[in-house]
Amino acid sequence: xDFELDEDQQLFRATLRxxxxxxxxxxxxxxxxSGRYPAEIVERFRELGLFGMTIPARYGxxxxxxxxxxxxxxxxxxxxxxxxGVLGSHSxxxxxxxxxxxxxxxxxYLPGLASGARRTGIALTEPGAGTDLQGITTRAVRDGDHxxxxxxxxxxxxxxxxxxxxxxxKTSVQTPAHKGMSMLLVEAGTPGYTVSRDLPKLGYxxxxxxxxxxxxxxxxxxxxxxxxEGRGMQQALSALELGRVNIAARAVGVAxxxxxxxxxxxxxxxxxxxxxxxFQAIQLKLADMATDIQAARLMTYWAAASSGKAExxxxxxxxxxxxxxxxxxxxRVHGGYGYSQEFVLERLYRDAPLMAIGEGTNDVxxxxxxxxxxxxxxxxxx
Numbered sequence: 001x002d003f004e005l006d007e008d009q010q011l012f013r014a015t016l017r018x019x020x021x022x023x024x025x026x027x028x029x030x031x032x033x034s035g036r037y038p039a040e041i042v043e044r045f046r047e048l049g050l051f052g053m054t055i056p057a058r059y060g061x062x063x064x065x066x067x068x069x070x071x072x073x074x075x076x077x078x079x080x081x082x083x084x085g086v087l088g089s090h091s092x093x094x095x096x097x098x099x100x101x102x103x104x105x106x107x108x109y110l111p112g113l114a115s116g117a118r119r120t121g122i123a124l125t126e127p128g129a130g131t132d133l134q135g136i137t138t139r140a141v142r143d144g145d146h147x148x149x150x151x152x153x154x155x156x157x158x159x160x161x162x163x164x165x166x167x168x169x170k171t172s173v174q175t176p177a178h179k180g181m182s183m184l185l186v187e188a189g190t191p192g193y194t195v196s197r198d199l200p201k202l203g204y205x206x207x208x209x210x211x212x213x214x215x216x217x218x219x220x221x222x223x224x225x226x227x228x229e230g231r232g233m234q235q236a237l238s239a240l241e242l243g244r245v246n247i248a249a250r251a252v253g254v255a256x257x258x259x260x261x262x263x264x265x266x267x268x269x270x271x272x273x274x275x276x277x278x279f280q281a282i283q284l285k286l287a288d289m290a291t292d293i294q295a296a297r298l299m300t301y302w303a304a305a306s307s308g309k310a311e312x313x314x315x316x317x318x319x320x321x322x323x324x325x326x327x328x329x330x331x332r333v334h335g336g337y338g339y340s341q342e343f344v345l346e347r348l349y350r351d352a353p354l355m356a357i358g359e360g361t362n363d364v365x366x367x368x369x370x371x372x373x374x375x376x377x378x379x380x381x382x
Contacts, residue, residue, distance in 0.1 A: 003298065005067070012068050016075040019044065024079035031080075032205045032347060038083050046116030050087055054095035054242070059110035061094075066304035069242075070249040074300075077253030081351040082206030084253075088246050089121040089157040093166055096122070096239040097185075100226045105185065109164060121158035123167040123212060124236055126151065131364055133168065133233065134177040138214065140169040140184055147171070147184060147224070149217040152196070159195050159210035163188035164223070167214065168236055171229045178233035183225035192217035203350030241309055243359040244316035248300040251316075251323035251355040255296065258323075258330035258348045259289045265334055276333070285333055289326045296322040310372035317365035320355035327352045 005013065023044060031038055045051060053069055055061025064072070069091070076084040094113050097105060097120075112118035129135040138151025149169055159165070164185035174180035186193055196211040225235060263286060266277035276282050296319035303315035327349045331338035338345040356362050372378045 005071075009065075009068055009071065013071050013075065015048075016072060019048065020075050020079035024076065024083065028080035028083075028206075029341075029344065029347065032082060033341065035205065037208070038080075038086075038206050041083050042086055042116075045087060049114075051090060051116035051119065052094075052114030053087070054091045055098060055110050055114040059098075059106065059114050061110070061114040066245065066307060067301050070245055070300055070304040073246040073249035074253040074256070074297075077250035077351075078257045079253075080206060081250055081254050081348075081354075082204050084246075084250050085157050085204060085207040085209075086119075088243065088250070090119055091246065092239040092243045093120040093122045093162075095242050096166065096183075096235055097225070099238070100183075100231070100235045102222075102227045104222065105225065109185070118163045119158055119161040121156060121162040121165055122236070122239065123153040123156050123159075123165055125153060125155045127154050127211075130155075131361060133236065134181070136168060136170060136181070138167065138169045140171050140182065140219070142171070142221075143218075145221050146218045147221065149184065149186070149192075149214045149219060152211065152213050154211045155199065156210050156212055157207055159212050160208055161188075165193075165212075166225060168232050171232075174230075179230050181232040182229045183232040183235050184219050185223040185225055186214075186217060186219055187223075190217055190219065202353065203347065204354045240359050241307075241312045244312040244365070245300065245304050247355050247359045248296070248303060248312070248315040248319040251319035251352070252293065252297050252300055254348050254352055254355070255289075255293045255319075255323045255326040258327045258345060259286075259293055261344055261348075262286065262289065262330035262333040265337075269334075282333060285329050289329055292322045292326060308378060310369050310378035313360075313365040313368040313372075316355070316359060317362045317369070320352075320362060323352040323355050 024041060049062050050072060052061030053064045053072060056063045073084050097109055113120055124133060126136050140147040140149045164187045166183050167186050169182055169184055170180050171182040172180035192215045194213045196213050199209045201209060266282050266286060267275055269276045299318055300315045303311040331345045331349055334343060334345055337343050
């Protein structure tokens with residue numbers, strides 16, 4: 001059993017780390033506070049080929065193994081979790097198009113998506129339907145060789161830049177509801193597709209998160225992902241399993257950054273004539289944080305390598321809870337300075353809760369884990 005990254009993965013991580021330390025860390029605080037879109041960082045994502053992470057080499061993609069995929073999000077989130085979102089939605093959408101798309105859809109979209117000339121996202125959530133995706137109300141009605149879409153989506157990353165944007169719709173009303181759900185690829189500039197507003201957020205800044213409206217949006221039947229109606233829910237849920245790996249990895253990156261800050265501060269800050277790291281209360285916090293982070297990291301890599309549903313849910317659930325605990329404890333190590341915008345902790349503390357919500361809340365992850373255990377598709381132990 002080997003717990004080490006292979007040589008290629010270590011080199012890849014080193015390249016990512018250098019990029020993050022030189023080009024993201026120095027600007028993250030200022031750009032996050034100003035609300036500035038990180039166009040230069042996105043351009044560097046293109047140059048590094050990161051838009052092609054989940055796209056096969058024959059289309060110009062990197063076709064990364066799952067552990068290397070996790071490393072991308074861990075390292076970028078260590079610098080600025082918000083900008084990792086640009087790649088997060090894009091990568092699971094490109095994976096979905098590659099896995100389920102028709103050959104024409106792959107040939108048409110994947111080369112541009114791999115280079116970053118195109119970007120994409122995924123439009124699932126609605127104002128009245130989040131965890132319960134079967135409750136969506138966005139409809140696509142057949143009209144000759146087109147579908148006409150009407151509805152609204154919310155919490156959509158890359159909403160302004162997606163071309164195409166996969167949109168989960170109901171193409172028919174059936175019981176159970178998922179049998180009538182399909183995924184349509186809506187190209188940029190299609191009349192009736194409108195970004196309604198940007199959503200104000202506690203954290204996760206740096207990438208836009210929007211509401212979109214779809215009013216009489218006409219989409220040709222060739223834009224039905226996979227070419228067969230009724231498979232949208234399966235396609236979306238499969239993509240979300242990959243998304244849970246990147247969410248877990250982002251949580252590890254956020255927690256690692258918080259720990260690094262706390263460890264450094266404990267060695268520098270003095271109280272009663274001694275570094276605060278000399279005090280047992282601080283030492284216990286550091287020990288707990290370090291143990292939690294390493295456990296979360298190993299679970300995330302395990303989930304990435306296994307590509308299992310329950311494993312991804314376990315990693316996302318555990319790592320996101322670790323991020324919440326560690327950012328709070330690191331703030332406590334910093335005392336009053338942890339609450340200041342002059343230190344990184346307050347941003348990390350605001351970013352951490354998203355990982356406990358995104359790609360399915362942690363209560364949903366616990367239900368996924370339990371169901372897989374009861375079905376016998378996963379087991380605890382050897």
